[in-house]
Amino acid sequence: MRASLLQIDVNDSESVASRRLRVAALVREQAGVDLVVLPELWTTGAFAYEGFEAEAEPLEGPTYEMMAKAASDAGVWLHAGSIPERDPEGALYNTSLVFSPSGELAASYRKIHRFGFDKGEAVLMGAGAELVTVRLPETVIGVATCYDLRFPELFRGLVDAGAETFVLPAGWPERRRSHWTLLAQARAVENQAYVLACGTAGTHAGVPQAGHSIVVDPWGEVLAEAGAGEEILTVEFDPAKVATTREQFPALKDRLLGLDTPRR
Numbered sequence: 001m002r003a004s005l006l007q008i009d010v011n012d013s014e015s016v017a018s019r020r021l022r023v024a025a026l027v028r029e030q031a032g033v034d035l036v037v038l039p040e041l042w043t044t045g046a047f048a049y050e051g052f053e054a055e056a057e058p059l060e061g062p063t064y065e066m067m068a069k070a071a072s073d074a075g076v077w078l079h080a081g082s083i084p085e086r087d088p089e090g091a092l093y094n095t096s097l098v099f100s101p102s103g104e105l106a107a108s109y110r111k112i113h114r115f116g117f118d119k120g121e122a123v124l125m126g127a128g129a130e131l132v133t134v135r136l137p138e139t140v141i142g143v144a145t146c147y148d149l150r151f152p153e154l155f156r157g158l159v160d161a162g163a164e165t166f167v168l169p170a171g172w173p174e175r176r177r178s179h180w181t182l183l184a185q186a187r188a189v190e191n192q193a194y195v196l197a198c199g200t201a202g203t204h205a206g207v208p209q210a211g212h213s214i215v216v217d218p219w220g221e222v223l224a225e226a227g228a229g230e231e232i233l234t235v236e237f238d239p240a241k242v243a244t245t246r247e248q249f250p251a252l253k254d255r256l257l258g259l260d261t262p263r264r
């Protein structure tokens with residue numbers, strides 16, 4: 001299976017409309033791979049909080065339209081990263097969109113863990129409540145977004161729902177890059193699953209981004225890692241390695257169920 005992670009430079013000098021066009025063209029150029037992945041909130045920037053209100057769109061808004069078309073033009077599965085979604089009641093969510101190669105919406109996922117503690121996304125956006133998996137011909141993907149990477153129980157939930165490959169769009173800041181790499185490898189090792197984590201490059205809203213999109217195999221080996229700038233990271237991986245790793249080193253079978261802490 002071949003996947004391309006598009007590590008987009010998200011900066012304040014490019015308009016959202018131009019970036020949409022530019023990214024759609026980049027997606028089209030990936031014809032021939034199986035899966036294309038975009039970062040979190042690449043229209044506005046994950047830290048451009050004022051932009052959330054200004055650029056919020058309905059689920060089937062301009063980004064949806066353009067990405068559905070780009071996926072079908074390229075004939076690829078497209079995890080189109082996330083958008084600031086405004087629901088019919090006016091609430092905002094950080095919502096990921098996954099399209100099939102015919103341009104149909106295969107799934108949407110509202111980010112469960114919102115970042116910012118008592119400001120930013122955590123106060124401006126609502127929290128998702130549902131785990132999302134999508135069956136591709138080669139693998140079952142489990143979807144998570146950026147800060148979700150810090151919450152291993154979410155990934156265990158996705159494994160229980162059948163996930164073999166985690167796809168994680170992000171807008172991770174440079175100042176915590178060491179956590180990004182460490183946590184991507186940890187989620188892969190503990191769940192014996194692939195991790196495809198696609199971040200942004202550049203600086204927006206004064207926050208330099210980590211870049212360094214990364215693909216980790218079920219043994220924790222880094223198959224590919226981007227640099228700091230805009231980059232297309234294309235990687236070939238064998239989805240069957242999830243099953244062989246889980247068979248040959250069956251640690252997941254030793255889980256003691258029932259130890260989860262109650263939800264607050």
Ligand SMILES: O=C(O)CCC(=O)C(=O)O
Nearest residue numbers: 046115146147171172176
């Ligand atoms: O957890 C982190 O360090 C970064 C998370 C983040 O930037 C986000 O979720 O948007």
